[in-house]
Amino acid sequence: xxxxxxxxxxxxxxxxxxxxxxxxxxxxxxxxxxxxxxxxxxxxxxxxxxxxxxxxxxxxxxxxxxxxxxxxxxxxxxxx
Numbered sequence: 001x002x003x004x005x006x007x008x009x010x011x012x013x014x015x016x017x018x019x020x021x022x023x024x025x026x027x028x029x030x031x032x033x034x035x036x037x038x039x040x041x042x043x044x045x046x047x048x049x050x051x052x053x054x055x056x057x058x059x060x061x062x063x064x065x066x067x068x069x070x071x072x073x074x075x076x077x078x079x080x
Contacts (some may be wrong), residue, residue, distance in 0.1 A: 001036045002063075006053060007046050014045050022045075024054055032062040039068050039077075 024035035037059055040062040041047060048064050052068075056078060 001038055002032055003040055004059075004072045005040045006051065006055075007040075007044065009051070010045065013060075015047060015051055017050075020051060020054070024058060027058070029058050029062050032059055034062075034064055034066045037063045037065065038071065038074060039066065041068070041069065 006015070009015055009020050011025055039052065039055055039059075056066060060078050063078070064080050066074060067074040068077050070077050
């Protein structure tokens with residue numbers, strides 16, 4: 001299972017839309033083709049809903065399944 005950590009999208013300790021969009025744009029989404037992907041939330045800061053939606057909208061074009069949370073209590077949010 002592949003992981004996407006929203007901690008990787010922090011800029012100066014918070015999620016800023018401009019920087020977030022730039023990082024999303026530069027991800028090679030093909031590496032998630034046919035895989036299960038876990039989106040791990042950020043425990044340090046509040047993550048805006050639009051950030052989750054943007055990640056899922058890109059992933060859903062490639063991943064077979066998308067989960068949210070931690071491996072022990074993952075919630076399936078997308079299935080091809």
